[in-house]
Amino acid sequence: xxxxxLKETDKVQEVSPNSHxxxxxxxAYFIGYFTLIFxxxxxxxGGGYFLYDSIxxxxxxxxxxxxxxxxxxxGFLVLYLACALVFLCDVLFFLYKKMSDKNKQKxxxxxxxxxxxxxxxNSVAKSEGxxxxxxxxxxxxxxxxxxxxxxxxxxEKERVNKKIEEAKKAFDSKxxxxxxxxxxxxxxxxxxxxxxxxxCLKESGLKLYPKTKSLPSYIEWSExxxxxxxxxxxxxxxxxxxxxxxxxxDPLIAEDSELKSKIKPQNILLQFVAKYPEPVRKxxxxxxxxxxxxxxxxxxxxxxxxxxxxxxxxxDSSWAELxxxxxxxxxxxxxxxxxxxxxxxxxxxNDIKINALFQCKDMPSVKHSVVLILTCxxxxxxxxxxxxxxxxxKPPQLKEDEVSELKNxxxxxxxxxPLFDLVDDFGKPNRISFRQVKAGFDLAYASIRGxxxxxxxxxxxxxxxxxxxxxxKALVIVVSDGAGSAALSRRGSQIVANLGLETLVDxxxxxxxxxxxxxxxxxxIEALKxxxxxIFTNTISSIRQRIDLxxxxxxxxxxxxxxxxxYATFLAAVLIPCKDGHILFSYSVGDGAIxxxxxxxxxxxxxxxPDHGQSAGQTLFVQTDGATDANKRLNxxxxxxxxxxxxxxxxxxxxxxxxxxxxxxxxxHSLSKELKCCAETLDVSDAVKTETFEQRGKLCxxxxxxxxxxxxxxxxxxxxxxxxx
Amino acid sequence: xxxxxxxxxxxxxxxxxxxxxxxxxQVRTQLSSIIDGLRADPQALETAYLCLITFGAKANVEVxxxxxxxxxxxxxxxxxxxxxxxxxxxxxxxxxxxxxxxxTGSTAGDWRPMxxxxxxxxxxxxxxxGIREFKKLRWGVRVACAVNGAEESNLRRFLDAxxxxxxxxxxxxxxxxxxxxxxxxxxxxxxxxxxxxxxxxGSANPDNMTSDTPPPAPGxxxxxxxxxxxxxxxxxxTLT
Numbered sequence: 001x002x003x004x005x006l007k008e009t010d011k012v013q014e015v016s017p018n019s020h021x022x023x024x025x026x027x028a029y030f031i032g033y034f035t036l037i038f039x040x041x042x043x044x045x046g047g048g049y050f051l052y053d054s055i056x057x058x059x060x061x062x063x064x065x066x067x068x069x070x071x072x073x074x075g076f077l078v079l080y081l082a083c084a085l086v087f088l089c090d091v092l093f094f095l096y097k098k099m100s101d102k103n104k105q106k107x108x109x110x111x112x113x114x115x116x117x118x119x120x121x122n123s124v125a126k127s128e129g130x131x132x133x134x135x136x137x138x139x140x141x142x143x144x145x146x147x148x149x150x151x152x153x154x155x156e157k158e159r160v161n162k163k164i165e166e167a168k169k170a171f172d173s174k175x176x177x178x179x180x181x182x183x184x185x186x187x188x189x190x191x192x193x194x195x196x197x198x199x200c201l202k203e204s205g206l207k208l209y210p211k212t213k214s215l216p217s218y219i220e221w222s223e224x225x226x227x228x229x230x231x232x233x234x235x236x237x238x239x240x241x242x243x244x245x246x247x248x249x250d251p252l253i254a255e256d257s258e259l260k261s262k263i264k265p266q267n268i269l270l271q272f273v274a275k276y277p278e279p280v281r282k283x284x285x286x287x288x289x290x291x292x293x294x295x296x297x298x299x300x301x302x303x304x305x306x307x308x309x310x311x312x313x314x315x316d317s318s319w320a321e322l323x324x325x326x327x328x329x330x331x332x333x334x335x336x337x338x339x340x341x342x343x344x345x346x347x348x349x350n351d352i353k354i355n356a357l358f359q360c361k362d363m364p365s366v367k368h369s370v371v372l373i374l375t376c377x378x379x380x381x382x383x384x385x386x387x388x389x390x391x392x393x394k395p396p397q398l399k400e401d402e403v404s405e406l407k408n409x410x411x412x413x414x415x416x417x418p419l420f421d422l423v424d425d426f427g428k429p430n431r432i433s434f435r436q437v438k439a440g441f442d443l444a445y446a447s448i449r450g451x452x453x454x455x456x457x458x459x460x461x462x463x464x465x466x467x468x469x470x471x472x473k474a475l476v477i478v479v480s481d482g483a484g485s486a487a488l489s490r491r492g493s494q495i496v497a498n499l500g501l502e503t504l505v506d507x508x509x510x511x512x513x514x515x516x517x518x519x520x521x522x523x524x525i526e527a528l529k530x531x532x533x534x535i536f537t538n539t540i541s542s543i544r545q546r547i548d549l550x551x552x553x554x555x556x557x558x559x560x561x562x563x564x565x566x567y568a569t570f571l572a573a574v575l576i577p578c579k580d581g582h583i584l585f586s587y588s589v590g591d592g593a594i595x596x597x598x599x600x601x602x603x604x605x606x607x608x609x610p611d612h613g614q615s616a617g618q619t620l621f622v623q624t625d626g627a628t629d630a631n632k633r634l635n636x637x638x639x640x641x642x643x644x645x646x647x648x649x650x651x652x653x654x655x656x657x658x659x660x661x662x663x664x665x666x667x668x669h670s671l672s673k674e675l676k677c678c679a680e681t682l683d684v685s686d687a688v689k690t691e692t693f694e695q696r697g698k699l700c701x702x703x704x705x706x707x708x709x710x711x712x713x714x715x716x717x718x719x720x721x722x723x724x725x
Numbered sequence: 726x727x728x729x730x731x732x733x734x735x736x737x738x739x740x741x742x743x744x745x746x747x748x749x750x751q752v753r754t755q756l757s758s759i760i761d762g763l764r765a766d767p768q769a770l771e772t773a774y775l776c777l778i779t780f781g782a783k784a785n786v787e788v789x790x791x792x793x794x795x796x797x798x799x800x801x802x803x804x805x806x807x808x809x810x811x812x813x814x815x816x817x818x819x820x821x822x823x824x825x826x827x828x829t830g831s832t833a834g835d836w837r838p839m840x841x842x843x844x845x846x847x848x849x850x851x852x853x854x855g856i857r858e859f860k861k862l863r864w865g866v867r868v869a870c871a872v873n874g875a876e877e878s879n880l881r882r883f884l885d886a887x888x889x890x891x892x893x894x895x896x897x898x899x900x901x902x903x904x905x906x907x908x909x910x911x912x913x914x915x916x917x918x919x920x921x922x923x924x925x926x927g928s929a930n931p932d933n934m935t936s937d938t939p940p941p942a943p944g945x946x947x948x949x950x951x952x953x954x955x956x957x958x959x960x961x962x963t964l965t
Contacts, residue, residue: 298795350761377794380767387767452768452927484928660831709729709771709926 031083164262171250174204175266178248184268187275188236190363194229195272201226205252211245211267219272228272233366237284241273276363279319283360286315287368296374301348302382305332305374307341309356313370319361320368326355329376341372348378381706384451388704392449392693396427397457408557409488413550420498426491427459429690433697435682438472440724444679445477445717446691446699450651452711462649462713463493463568465501469509475575476504477717481592481649483567483621484712488554492547492566496622499543500572507535508574525583525636532574533630536587540570540628547623567621571608571647575719581640582721589627590620591650593657594635597668598676598720599643604665607635607645644672645719651712652703675718678702731835732772732865732926733790733825737813739844739872740781744804748872748905752843755915757798762919769793772836772926776820780813782806790824810848810879811855818858837865839925841918842883845872845905856882866925868899870914873906901960917960 181200188195197208210221216239218232228244230236249265274281290313299305309315309322317339325334325341329352332343345352352374360366398406403425410424421428433446449460461482468475480496482489511531551563569590576583586594588608595606609632620626627633646668653662661667678698683689691700703714738752756777763769776790779802787799821838828834848855869880877900884899903914 293800295797295800298797300794348764350764375764375797377764378767378770380770383767383770455767456927658831659833709768711768711927 185271189275197226209247211247243271279362282319293371298375310339323357345376396459409554412553431691434688442720447715448703450713459490461490462715463497465497477573479571479647481569486567487565492568496568503539537628570622584637586635593653595668597672601665642722647717649715651714655707655710731774733838735840737842740779740804741808749804751905753802759919768927780809784813784816807849808846809850811850811852814855814859839866843870845875
């Protein structure tokens with residue numbers, strides 16, 4: 001009981017000096033509880049209403065009542081906060097008081113031994129002395145234990161600190177020695193394209209991890225290893241260098257729980273630099289820029305190709321070497337210098353792929369391959385000659401329905417005499433030649449099917465007829481070119497040549513018999529001209545009539561057929577002896593040319609209206625307007641002595657006679673010489689000879705001459721006159 | 726010997742943004758197969774000269790006038806931007822003036838150029854200015870190709886034959902529609918283009934090539950002189 005009492009007094013004694021008025025406390029508690037309970041209630045209700053009114057219903061302007069309420073609420077809130085503060089202070093104060101009580105108790109325990117020694121004599125005298133002693137003992141014991149614990153803790157702390165310090169030192173020195181072994185800039189060379197840290201780390205036992213999260217894609221650092229390897233040399237060389245942050249840690253520290261948290265691993269920044277020889281760098285930079293596919297300039301079949309790959313692929317042989325060429329066509333080879341690609345491709349091919357493998361001169365393991373694409377185009381001349389050789393003598397290609405259609409057309413016409421060599425497909429021989437020699441005259445002509453028609457399996461559309469009359473002293477030559485797109489222009493030209501010739505011969509025979517004076521005595525050309533104009537106009541009219549008739553008949557078998565399908569040109573030359581030599585009437589409708597050479601310059605040259613069909617609407621045919629414009633189209637020339645007369649379709653004149661020299665006598669002189677040489681080799685016969693490509697005569701061979709983009713039918717006539725001495 | 730008369734062929738290809746991807750790739754592939762096909766024709770090989778002009782935000786001569794023998798379509802055609810069709814026509818005119826040998830008294834010069842215009846859109850620039858320049862010159866065969874249902878009115882203005890006799894109207898014959906979504910369709914169009922080029926280059930007189938037999942001009946004689954000229958093959962029915 002005494003113990004308890006003492007404790008009670010102890011407590012009272014201890015509390016009382018610090019405790020102020022008890023009733024003050026009660027008031028404070030009351031205010032605290034009151035404010036805690038009621039003020040928030042008020043402010044929550046008031047504030048809530050205010051908030052609802054002014055915030056939720058934003059569009060409403062607050063009324064004065066609301067404003068007052070708001071002010072009151074805010075006032076309440078301020079009051080509440082103030083009271084809460086007072087209450088909080090009070091609570092804190094109370095806690096502080098309790099804490100200081102505990103400290104006092106502790107202090108009294110500690111102080112006891114000192115006090116006991118000082119008041120040992122006093123304590124005996126005192127009545128409470130027997131009661132104090134066991135408390136002091138307890139205190140001392142506790143004190144001793146506490147001291148022991150404190151000492152132990154201090155020693156332990158010292159030990160740990162020392163350990164940490166030592167470990168830190170060791171770690172620092174390890175890192176210092178590692179720094180000496182590993183430079184901050186590490187050169188990567190072709191000899192060693194990896195870097196192994198393990199030898200540097202062996203002695204120190206340190207560990208190294210990449211700290212950088214995303215390593216460059218061209219390096220490899222597999223987990224757990226201490227080796228960095230360049231996976232993609234190209235990218236690395238192109239990047240030139242890369243930096244890497246590594247974490248260096250000591251396993252001794254990492255595994256020690258005391259040190260682990262105290263000594264952090266060190267981060268160091270390493271730079272890896274690509275130290276490759278210049279040629280390697282150049283090669284790789286070139287490989288990056290050069291495309292994987294490169295198109296070579298097209299070559300022509302049969303023509304030696306020669307590619308300087310150094311130039312084409314812009315590489316330098318000082319750092320790159322062309323190792324091999326893999327050519328799918330098998331036609332191209334590498335020349336000795338290894339950078340020249342040469343060869344002859346025989347057949348046209350599109351997009352031949354050639355693999356070219358390059359290696360770097362200083363580093364053979366560095367390679368680069370380029371696919372070269374090459375197109376070999378056809379040699380048009382070669383192709384034309386192939387076509388000519390293989391198909392020249394082949395009959396035109398007709399579809400079955402075409403054959404029967406033509407047969408129907410033919411059946412309609414076969415009773416309308418004269419037929420002018422009409423056959424059931426309206427065709428004519430692919431190539432013909434003719435030579436006749438009469439008193440002083442040497443006439444030769446030839447007509448061939450153009451290469452474009454051979455290629456497409458079409459008919460020859462040109463035609464030619466010539467006839468001597470007046471005891472072989474006079475002559476008519478008619479040449480006609482059927483329009484390319486007209487379906488039956490071959491028949492048109494046939495009618496023009498045959499009917500034109502007959503009509504002209506008849507008309508001129510009549511004219512000569514009526515007006516013999518003109519040809520024997522002094523001639524008045526102008527007076528004669530009008531009669532000749534009429535002859536030509538009438539000739540064209542009769543040709544038109546015939547074409548109209550035939551197209552009308554054919555129209556019965558083929559309703560879409562019209563006279564346009566028989567469009568043809570008309571070139572005619574009539575030569576009649578006269579007092580001064582010969583008089584030449586030449587008349588032209590459409591392109592082609594008539595000319596005289598080998599005569600005096602004043603009478604040599606072109607003898608027709610140049611009509612090259614260059615501007616739209618000028619291409620003339622017998623059927624078209626202007627064909628009968630004799631004033632424009634008739635040409636009259638008196639030629640003394642010997643001469644050569646030439647008639648040709650545009651298949652000959654277009655490639656042969658440049659426009660700027662077509663009127664020049666020289667053009668016609670040299671042409672006549674050339675043609676005479678060919679004509680003289682032909683056999684003389686009264687019949688037209690059908691030739692084959694293999695056995696063609698010189699004139700046909702001359703007509704076959706190759707001119708790029710001129711592949712029309714060709715017809716030429718040459719008449720040479722040499723007076724018989 | 727007279728020099729060979731060239732047949733200039735201009736391809737004007739729309740490379741605006743809407744052509745990106747499959748459409749432009751298809752056009753490239755088909756153009757490339759036209760070239761391959763034409764090379765098998767010795768006549769085209771001797772006569773045809775090709776030029777590729779593209780127009781997106783700007784008009785650009787992708788490949789200048791080059792002989793068929795040496796011509797190659799660029800490996801990649803990129804499409805982006807607006808549709809500078811007017812600028813393309815002006816560029817075409819400038820290019821033609823620089824390249825094509827005109828006819829003079831003493832030389833025949835080149836044939837009148839063929840022009841193929843492919844577009845899937847509406848011009849975004851001064852199309853009138855381009856058309857004005859274009860109409861100052863005489864052209865050979867003109868073909869407009871409306872890609873993927875493109876609007877026709879501008880293409881029709883390109884075709885409108887103001888240089889032809891009055892009443893002559895070849896608009897419809899030269900306007901074709903293709904859909905890049907249908908490879909067979911594209912193929913048939915380009916086959917026709919190829920056949921047309923072959924027909925023109927093989928013709929005795931490419932200047933007078935017509936796409937269709939035109940009706941005679943009113944008041945003129947029935948024997949209209951341009952009748953009977955070679956014709957283009959008719960375009961496949963699916964295209965018109």
